[in-house]
Amino acid sequence: MDLGIQGKVALVMASSRGLGRAMAISLAKEGVKVAVTGRNLEDLQQSVELIKAAGGEAFPLQWDLSDIAKVDGLVSQVEQTLGPIDILINNTGGPPPTPAAGQDPALWQKSFNEMVLSLIAITDRVLPGMRQRKWGRVITSTTSGAIAPIKNLAISNTLRAALLAWSKTLATEVASDGITVNIIMPGRVATDRLRQLDEARAKREGISYEEVVKASLQQIPMGRYGDPKEYGDAATFLASQNASFITGTIMRIDGGQIQAI
Structure with a gap:
């Protein structure tokens, strides 16, 4: 099946390992030029090598999501190297396991900046170009804990739930510009x-x-x-032309685990 995204440019956040890497590799296999990001240069290079082995093109970029002031410059590097960003995969690492009560406000603030505010800033940076071109995909990877809270992952549950409401609201604002905005949610992958x-x-x-x-x-x-490849392929489908009428929704890749309707 031709997914209609060959030659598009994707920015995949936190893609030096794990689910982010799986999404980047899957997109690259469809002919998408991929910018992979992360803090660890060695892990980033491994992602680049795997993408090249799959026949894809990748650009590694060291990126600390806690430094929101650098968003504009880093996105500009992607645009200058690969071209305008058509597909944005919002993804972050997870915070430390914690209960809900008694956490230092500084930890909440740090996690909010890295997991929520940074992704909003990146999205706001790439949206004008997508709107001008009348095509774009914004896909945000969250957690099943956002709808069925997971014990001892209070910070992750709380902050990623905020991304659900943001994504749904944004979807209605940009739909007429040919941009889809969706959530992808893993179970136990x-x-x-x-x-x-x-x-x-x-x-x-x-x-x-x-x-x-x-x-x-x-x-x-x-x-x-789940296999990370299964998660990556689901994200790639949402990024495809075939999914052009799917927006404002949540795709669960969980093997049927999440019991909430």
Whole structure:
């Protein structure tokens, strides 16, 4: 199937590893020129090599999402190197596991800047060009905890829930300009981040890692963790021309885990 995005330019945030990397590779396989971003240059280079091995074109850019003042300059580097940005994948790393009560306000503020305000600033930077060209895709990766809060991930649950309301509101504002705005939401997808969370839960509850995984699988109707490739391919579909009438929605890639309607 021709997804109609060959030659488009994508900016994929936090794509040096995990789900971000999977989305970048999937887009590149469809002929999209991809800017990959992250803090660690070694991880970024690995993403670039994987994209090239898949026959794609990538531009690595070291990017600290906490530094919002640099958004304009970094986006300009992408535009100068690859061209105007057609597809924006908003994605961030996760905050440390915490309960809701008793957290330092400074941690809330830092996490808000990195996980919410930075993505809004990046989106605002690329939207004028998308509107002028009458085509664009804004896809924001969140968490199932935004609609079914996950124990001990209070900061992630709270801040990513804010992105749902922002995305839905924005979708109505730019739809007539040929721009779609959607949320992509993972369940339990097999990444390093998920393993770290499972290991932390095992330590916190005094049980083995294997017991944590077994209990998690019992909550997933498909009986397995997701493959990052499956997540990446779902994002690529939403970025495609084929998904041009899909906006303001949430796509769950969770194996049926999330029980909320």
